[in-house]
Amino acid sequence: MNKILVSRTDGIGDLLLTTPLFSELKRAFPRARITGLVSAYAAPLLINNPSVDSVIIYDKKEKGLAEKLKKQKFDAVFAVYPRPALAWEFFSAGIPLRYGTSSRWYSFLYNRPVRLSRKSSEKHEADYNLAVAGEFLEGARAQKEYLFITEEESLKADGLLGRMGIKKGFIALHPGSKGSAWNLSEASYTKLAGMIVSAGFEVLLTGSGAEREMLGRIAANAGVNAGLFLLGSELPLRDFAALLSRAGAVISCSTGSMHIAAALGVKTISFFPPDRIRAMRPRRWGPLGNDGIILQPAGAGGRETMDSILPEAVVGKIKETAGK
Numbered sequence: 077m078n079k080i081l082v083s084r085t086d087g088i089g090d091l092l093l094t095t096p097l098f099s100e101l102k103r104a105f106p107r108a109r110i111t112g113l114v115s116a117y118a119a120p121l122l123i124n125n126p127s128v129d130s131v132i133i134y135d136k137k138e139k140g141l142a143e144k145l146k147k148q149k150f151d152a153v154f155a156v157y158p159r160p161a162l163a164w165e166f167f168s169a170g171i172p173l174r175y176g177t178s179s180r181w182y183s184f185l186y187n188r189p190v191r192l193s194r195k196s197s198e199k200h201e202a203d204y205n206l207a208v209a210g211e212f213l214e215g216a217r218a219q220k221e222y223l224f225i226t227e228e229e230s231l232k233a234d235g236l237l238g239r240m241g242i243k244k245g246f247i248a249l250h251p252g253s254k255g256s257a258w259n260l261s262e263a264s265y266t267k268l269a270g271m272i273v274s275a276g277f278e279v280l281l282t283g284s285g286a287e288r289e290m291l292g293r294i295a296a297n298a299g300v301n302a303g304l305f306l307l308g309s310e311l312p313l314r315d316f317a318a319l320l321s322r323a324g325a326v327i328s329c330s331t332g333s334m335h336i337a338a339a340l341g342v343k344t345i346s347f348f349p350p351d352r353i354r355a356m357r358p359r360r361w362g363p364l365g366n367d368g369i370i371l372q373p374a375g376a377g378g379r380e381t382m383d384s385i386l387p388e389a390v391v392g393k394i395k396e397t398a399g400k
Contacts, residue, residue: 077105077108077151077152077173078107078108078109078151079108079109079111079148079149079150079151079152080101080105080108080109080110080111080150080151080152080153080154081111081112081113081132081145081148081150081152081153081154081166081171082094082097082098082101082110082111082112082113082153082154082156083112083113083114083134083153083154083155083156083157083162083166084112084113084114084156084157084205085113085114085115085134085157085159085162086115086118086157087115087117087118087256087332088117088118088121088313088332088335088336089330089331089332089334089335089361090118090157090201091112091114091115091118091121091122092121092221092222092223092332092335092336092338092339093200093201093202093205093218093221093335093364094156094202094205095121095122095125095127095221095222095223095339096202096205096206096218096219096220096221096222096364097154097156097202097205097206097208097209097213098110098112098122098125098127098128098222099127099222100206100209100213100216101127101154101209101212101213102126102127104212104213108151109129109130110127110128110129110130111128111129111130111131111132111148111150112128112130112131112132113131113132113134113162114131114132114133114134115133115134116133116134116135117313118313119131119133120312120313120314121223121313121314121317121336123224123314124224124225124226125222125223125224126224127222132144132145134162136161141165141169142164142165142166142168142169143169145165145166145169145171146168146169146170150169150171151171151172151173152171152172152173152174152175153166153171153173153174153175154175154176154208154209155174155175155176155177155186155208156205156208158176158177158180160180160181160182160185163176163182163183163185163186164182164185166185166186167185173187173188174186174187174188175188175189175190175208175209175210176188176189176190176208177189177190177191177192177193177208178190178191178192179191179192179193188210190207190208190210192204192207192208194360195354196354197354197355197356197357197359197360197361198359198360199359199360200218200359200360200362200364201360201361202218202221202364203217203218204360205218206218218364219364219365220338220339220364220365220366221335221338221339221363221364221365222339223317223336223339223340225314225317225318225321225340229314229315229317229318230318230321230322232315232318233315233318233319233321233322234322236315236319237319237322240280240305241305242278242280242305243278244322244324245322245323245324246277246278246279246280246305246322246323246324247272247277247278247279247280247323247324247325247326247327247394248279248280248282248319248320248323248325248326248327248333248337249265249268249269249272249279249280249281249282249327249328250281250282250283250326250327250328250331250333250334251265251281251283251287251290251291251294251328252283252284252286252287252290252291252331253328253329253330253331254284254286254331256330256331257329257330257331257348257349257356258329258330258347258348258349258353258356258379258382259329259347259379259382260329260347260382260383260385261380261382261383262290262293262294263383264382264383264385264387265294266293266294266297266298267298267387268327268387268390268391269281269294269295269298269300269304270298270299270300270304271387271388271390271391272390272391272394273298273300273302273303273304274300275391275394275395277303277324277394277398278303278304278305279303279304279305280305280306280307280319280323281294281295281304281305281306281307282307282316282319282320282333283310284310285309285310288310291306292306316336317336317340320333320336320337320340320342321340321342323337323342324342324343324398325342325343325344325345325394325397326342326343326344326345327344327345327346327390327394328344328346328347329346329347329348329382330346330347330348330356330358330361330362334346334363335363335364337363337366338363338364338365338366338368339365339366340366341365341366342366343366343367343368343369343397344363344366344367344368344369345368345369345371345390345393345394345397346358346362346363346368346369346370346371347371347372347382347385348361348362348370348371348372349372349373349379349381349382350372350373350374350375350381351372358370358372367397369393369397371385371389371390371393372385373385
């Protein structure tokens with residue numbers, strides 16, 4: 077094959093867990109031109125990735141995608157994030173080999189259907205993504221997530237940390253998740269921030285612009301006068317990634333920041349619901365390829381059980397990993 081399209085049009089973690097597919101396809105077809113069809117929000121994650129030759133930004137409001145794809149003359153498309161509208165676009169574009177899952181009502185639009193079900197969450201999402209490639213990557217297993225920060229971006233992050241008076245090896249505490257995952261309460265994060273600082277670590281609170289008020293409350297109520305920092309504004313995605321690359325550990329629930337850290341080889345301490353919540357199992361959505369610690373509550377109950385993960389236990393894990 078000469079031209080390959082990989083379609084993954086959702087979020088940050090989802091795209092990073094598709095980077096093993098890009099990598100394995102480039103290994104299998106080193107001379108092929110591989111293009112990612114991705115969301116504008118997550119697209120910067122593929123910059124500087126040696127397995128990705130080009131990117132097409134997907135905007136579901138924009139018309140003419142099929143014609144655009146037809147002009148590119150792709151030999152194959154791997155629809156990792158199955159959506160009926162996209163399946164129709166690939167069919168309309170006349171892409172000769174159209175790989176996608178076989179169990180959806182619109183799967184007839186794929187002429188290379190793959191028997192694949194994610195419902196049980198028995199495999200890692202990255203391995204499910206590899207399976208979409210069918211016979212081309214049969215038996216392949218994902219080893220890590222991939223994100224490539226440039227030297228210029230690293231130096232820019234160092235400059236920002238220097239201006240803020242933060243040393244490398246700080247703890248990045250990311251309390252938000254935009255509601256996409258089970259998480260600790262704001263009160264637990266507030267107590268945790270204060271305890272980490274009191275244990276002798278510098279803490280940088282991170283989050284989106286929409287989470288600024290929450291981060292401000294955590295900083296104000298943590299009960300410490302020094303060692304707790306808050307970014308002045310939301311950073312562009314790659315600048316944020318470069319900043320996390322300088323962290324000693326990233327603490328969060330199952331969110332994009334966790335996967336950014338994993339892709340950069342940064343330690344993570346991540347909060348997940350009990351395994352009985354199959355769709356959110358760490359077996360499927362956990363960080364891949366880094367030194368990652370998973371903390372889960374025990375017993376029955378809903379999201380409120382996440383606060384049974386005590387801040388004292390989290391600080392203990394930080395101390396355990398600090399010397400590694």
